[in-house]
Amino acid sequence: MGSPIQDKDRQLDYLKQRLQMFMNLLDAINPEETNLEDIDRLITIIDELEMKCREFQNREA
Template identity: 50%
Template sequence: MGNAIHDNDSQILYLKQRLNMFLEVLESVDPESTDLEDIDRMIGMMDDLELKVQQFKKPE
């Protein structure tokens, strides 16, 4: 998938990029045509983001 991110600045940059990606997806969603699968995918994106935050918080 990619190289591990160990330094704090790179971790913060990664999280900001992922959050911005999520916000772009969220802004592009049409509430009238969104189905359950789309919502599940967005929830999965948030779960992945939360997992990364927890991983980055752990002391090395």
């Protein structure tokens, strides 16, 4: 596992990349074929992004 990101610019870049990946995933999902497990995974990804935002917010630069 890598070392924690301390630089605020790198933290923001990381979050932007993760959000972009999430948006790409949303674009690729076919609503007609989406099941409960897919939705649960999307919610987990959002929770992980939220947790990372809080973690970065609480770190000192």
